[in-house]
Amino acid sequence: MKFLPVSLLSLVATLALTTAAGAADSGPFVFPDYRSGAEINARCEAVLKDVSSQETQVAAGGTPDNVLIGMDRLSQAVDDGLGPISFIANVHPDKGLRDAAEACELRYQAFASKLYQNARIYARVKAFVPADPIDAQLRDDLMASFDDAGVGLPPAARARARALNNEIGKLAQTFERRVREDKTRVPFTVAELEGVPEGVWAKAPRDAKGRVLVGLDYPSYNPVVESARKPATRERIWRAFQSRGGAANLKTLGELGQKRRDYARLFGLASYADFTLRRRMAGSVSNVQRFLGEVKGVVEQRELRDIADLREAKAADLEQPLERTSLKRWDAPYYIERVKRERFALDQNSFRRYFPPQASVDFAMALSGKLFNVGFKPLEQKLWHPDARAYEVVELGSGKLLATLYVDLYPRADKYGHAAVWPMRGSSTLAGRLPTAALVTNFDRTGLTLDELETMLHEFGHALHVTLSATRYSSNAGTSVKLDFVEAPSQMLEEWVYDAKVLALFQEVCKSCEPVPADLLERAVRSRSFAKGLQFSRQHLYASYDLALYSKAAPEPMTTWARMEGSTPLGHEKGTMFPAAFSHLAGGYGAGYYAYLWSLATAQDLHTAFAADPLDAKVGRRYRDVVLGNGSQVDANELVERFLGRAPGNKAFFDWLNR
Numbered sequence: 276m277k278f279l280p281v282s283l284l285s286l287v288a289t290l291a292l293t294t295a296a297g298a299a300d301s302g303p304f305v306f307p308d309y310r311s312g313a314e315i316n317a318r319c320e321a322v323l324k325d326v327s328s329q330e331t332q333v334a335a336g337g338t339p340d341n342v343l344i345g346m347d348r349l350s351q352a353v354d355d356g357l358g359p360i361s362f363i364a365n366v367h368p369d370k371g372l373r374d375a376a377e378a379c380e381l382r383y384q385a386f387a388s389k390l391y392q393n394a395r396i397y398a399r400v401k402a403f404v405p406a407d408p409i410d411a412q413l414r415d416d417l418m419a420s421f422d423d424a425g426v427g428l429p430p431a432a433r434a435r436a437r438a439l440n441n442e443i444g445k446l447a448q449t450f451e452r453r454v455r456e457d458k459t460r461v462p463f464t465v466a467e468l469e470g471v472p473e474g475v476w477a478k479a480p481r482d483a484k485g486r487v488l489v490g491l492d493y494p495s496y497n498p499v500v501e502s503a504r505k506p507a508t509r510e511r512i513w514r515a516f517q518s519r520g521g522a523a524n525l526k527t528l529g530e531l532g533q534k535r536r537d538y539a540r541l542f543g544l545a546s547y548a549d550f551t552l553r554r555r556m557a558g559s560v561s562n563v564q565r566f567l568g569e570v571k572g573v574v575e576q577r578e579l580r581d582i583a584d585l586r587e588a589k590a591a592d593l594e595q596p597l598e599r600t601s602l603k604r605w606d607a608p609y610y611i612e613r614v615k616r617e618r619f620a621l622d623q624n625s626f627r628r629y630f631p632p633q634a635s636v637d638f639a640m641a642l643s644g645k646l647f648n649v650g651f652k653p654l655e656q657k658l659w660h661p662d663a664r665a666y667e668v669v670e671l672g673s674g675k676l677l678a679t680l681y682v683d684l685y686p687r688a689d690k691y692g693h694a695a696v697w698p699m700r701g702s703s704t705l706a707g708r709l710p711t712a713a714l715v716t717n718f719d720r721t722g723l724t725l726d727e728l729e730t731m732l733h734e735f736g737h738a739l740h741v742t743l744s745a746t747r748y749s750s751n752a753g754t755s756v757k758l759d760f761v762e763a764p765s766q767m768l769e770e771w772v773y774d775a776k777v778l779a780l781f782q783e784v785c786k787s788c789e790p791v792p793a794d795l796l797e798r799a800v801r802s803r804s805f806a807k808g809l810q811f812s813r814q815h816l817y818a819s820y821d822l823a824l825y826s827k828a829a830p831e832p833m834t835t836w837a838r839m840e841g842s843t844p845l846g847h848e849k850g851t852m853f854p855a856a857f858s859h860l861a862g863g864y865g866a867g868y869y870a871y872l873w874s875l876a877t878a879q880d881l882h883t884a885f886a887a888d889p890l891d892a893k894v895g896r897r898y899r900d901v902v903l904g905n906g907s908q909v910d911a912n913e914l915v916e917r918f919l920g921r922a923p924g925n926k927a928f929f930d931w932l933n934r
């Protein structure tokens with residue numbers, strides 16, 4: 276699961292995280308070196324004081340007299356001060372700093388709830404006469420942010436909206452902290468770990484009885500659930516993984532559902548899904564339901580065939596009659612890998628030797644160079660952890676500085692557990708500001724599988740969207756696009772790892788890296804279609820569950836999940852509580868999980884332009900300028916149409932899904 280954190284800083288949509296500060300940049304971004312929570316508190320205090328005084332000035336119509344510029348500068352100050360702090364909350368090894376950073380996020384939340392209810396600024400935005408479509412776009416986006424914050428509500432409802440916004444921010448933060456700081460380790464004897472590569476657990480801590488304590492981070496969890504021979508081992512770790520976050524998070528998720536529903540009702544809307552979707556590409560809940568219905572139509576039968584295949588594999592493996600064999604949820608990852616080994620002679624682990632982690636970063640950079648004419652230069656900076664790296668992003672040829680990029684590859688205690696990109700600062704050509712992004716993953720130090728290399732390119736897609744943005748206003752920068760478009764550039768880039776010509780770039784960046792054997796890659800390409808039915812039925816379930824949770828009823832999360840998962844062919848396992856760790860739904864992807872499938876349709880459509888040659892620099896340049904460069908200053912549908920030279924459609928996606 277990969278996603279782009281749409282900042283907790285901003286419940287009022289597009290404005291907060293994707294922006295940058297006042298004076299023009301002459302050098303790369305310098306990551307602040309906070310030594311204590313007190314330093315973060317002091318910085319937070321100073322930033323909030325500064326932006327409060329900017330708010331007063333903008334409301335009074337003082338300098339600058341252009342309200343768009345005034346609001347953009349304000350959000351730049353937020354980015355400069357609070358962008359790194361919000362990031363620190365998710366990755367810093369020191370709990371004192373993380374806690375101070377989280378407290379700061381809540382203080383900003385309270386400020387933002389008030390800012391976007393400022394009737395004087397709203398009136399100025401409304402009266403603003405745009406000179407061109409870019410100004411018109413930002414004015415409309417700003418109006419939407421004010422409207423959605425409740426500026427037009429009667430006083431009592433306005434106060435209620437502010438209170439709800441603050442409570443929602445706090446609940447979401449608590450939910451994510453419980454998942455991030457989950458310390459569960461599952462004890463296994465060495466015999467119980469039969470089949471799991473020794474490198475995965477050899478260095479893990481032991482308990483008093485000498486049992487290996489396996490964590491639930493991806494490099495520990497995945498190999499156990501995918502390769503442990505003993506079903507009881509897989510079941511135990513799977514159940515622990517499905518219980519992260521715990522009952523407390525289920526309660527929090529329920530409260531989030533109800534508070535978000537209450538928020539929507541202040542605006543006369545029945546559900547939070549109605550409230551958010553009216554601002555998205557999809558436009559309405561019914562449009563999403565229709566789309567999800569089409570997806571289901573394609574994958575439903577295929578899921579049943581996948582399960583039949585895996586059940587047969589299990590029966591053969593255990594040498595028992597098929598009629599006495601049932602496939603359990605903890606069997607699925609194991610038998611998917613096993614069938615791939617048997618049918619396609621494919622073991623994802625066999626890719627690790629070809630894709631060392633740092634070489635994989637260098638590969639993504641080389642690919643970006645070929646396609647988008649950008650280079651990456653290592654930069655010496657004191658960062659939040661010794662594993663983290665800094666880079667200058669430069670224009671190839673001229674060497675002109677374009678952006679700063681941070682990369683943090685490996686898992687550690689209390690670090691954000693998935694793969695994601697933080698858009699720390701947004702671009703602004705008007706202010707001469709250069710963007711900054713931070714890419715975070717949790718990869719195994721020994722190397723990446725092909726699946727993980729795909730994740731790397733996905734996240735790199737987000738990082739490029741931030742760093743190659745060239746928008747007039749930082750409020751419109753890079754990934755500030757609509758939530759159901761933001762994954763498209765990343766999902767498109769995933770396709771590149773399945774091309775031998777592209778993978779050959781490894782040999783340009785890593786002299787000691789052996790080339791991936793052609794037949795291995797070819798088998799990986801063929802095996803990619805296997806179990807697509809299961810995979811996309813699961814995505815369909817997640818998206819449908821999310822919409823149910825944020826529907827008019829705002830139902831109890833666990834019973835709703837048990838019912839919905841229970842009606843799938845593999846059913847629901849009593850005692851598990853998957854939604855308790857489903858951070859997307861608590862955070863910025865609430866009523867937005869469908870966006871992964873929706874964006875994938877756009878991604879497949881965009882990809883058609885590269886079908887003839889994945890390294891076509893001319894198409895790459897056009898893509899950079901039209902799609903990446905414009906951020907949200909041009910409507911997403913129009914961007915896609917401009918790039919493709921035709922109206923967007925879902926055909927490429929459904930062809931791909933049917934493959």
Ligand SMILES: [Zn+2]
Pocket residue numbers: 277278279733737762765
């Ligand atoms: Zn993503």
